[in-house]
Amino acid sequence: MIDVTNYAQAAQALVDAGRFLYGRGWSPATSSNYSARIDAEHIAITVSGRHKGQLKAGDVMVVDLDGRPVQSATRASAETALHTVLYGLFTDIGAVIHTHSLAATVLSRALQDRTEIVLQDYELQKAFPGHETHESQVRLPIFENSQDIASLAEETRQFFAENMEYPGYLIRGHGLYTWGASVEDCLRHTEALEFLLACELEMMRLAR
Ligand SMILES: CSC[C@@H](O)[C@@H](O)C(=O)COP(=O)(O)O
Ligand SMILES: [Zn+2]
Structure with a gap:
């Protein structure tokens, strides 16, 4: 049984997140x-194809950790497997956010031969737990874009099983995935990474 209060809280947090992320131009x-965790086996996740700046509670549905809809006839996000794989791996996370910002899209394409981005010497890196100084490195792997979400999910599962300290990842020409203990935490990580990626893009422009 799904706890109705947990679901309602998760749905509202995702609706609010959508308004914020769309407003920043990242969705x-x-x-x-x-998505946001409801309990050990279920998450609330956005319905596929909905406008993220205008989400309503009915645009968020429940799936189990195998991506199967629970009490819903709507279609969950086409990228649901990229969420469920992370909840399976990181048992302590409570939310996953995927954005499509200009910086994440352009930077991951511009760095066409690179399989990771290293962020260093930015004070804002301290937004991530365990990063006490700008001298540390925040690293994001870059996966190739694919319409085969099952195989992309498996690729990410294999990578993060070995590299749990990475705070997120990029899909080339597509966007950013990051996670956190709560929706609030996850939004902080999204905002920090989007800022850092925008800085990197700006640095690259200045270096030309
Ligand atoms: C509108 S293009 C973006 C989609 O192809 C996809 O990458 C995406 O982020 C949204 O898919 P969705 O199925 O609505 O969750
Ligand atoms: Zn996407």
């Missing part, structure tokens, strides 16, 4: 998907 044109 344009129905792109992006967001």
Whole structure:
């Protein structure tokens, strides 16, 4: 049984997150998907194709950790497997957010031969637990974009099983995934990473 209060709280947090992320320009044109944990076996996740700046409670549904809808006839995000794989791996996370910002999209394409981005010498790195100084490194792997979400999910599962300290990842020409203990935490990570990626893009422009 799904706890109705947990579901309602998760759904409202995702609706609010959508308004914020769309407002920042990081979830344009129905792109992006967001989820929040309801209990050990279920998450609330955005319905596929919905405008993230105008989400209503009915645009958030429940799936189990195998991505199967629970008490819903709507279609969960096409990228649900990229969420469920993270909840399976990181038992302490409570939310996953995927954005489609200009910085994440352009930077991951511009660095076409690279399989990771290393962020260093930015004070804002301290937004991540365990990073006490700008001299530490925040690293994000870059996976190739694919319409085969099952195989992309498996690729991410294998990577993060070995590299649990990475706070998120990029899909080339597509966007960013990050997670956190709560929706609030996850939003902080999203905002920090989007800021750092925008800085990197700006640095690259200045270096030309
Ligand atoms: C509108 S293009 C973006 C989609 O292809 C996808 O990458 C995305 O982020 C949203 O898919 P969705 O099925 O709505 O969760
Ligand atoms: Zn996407």
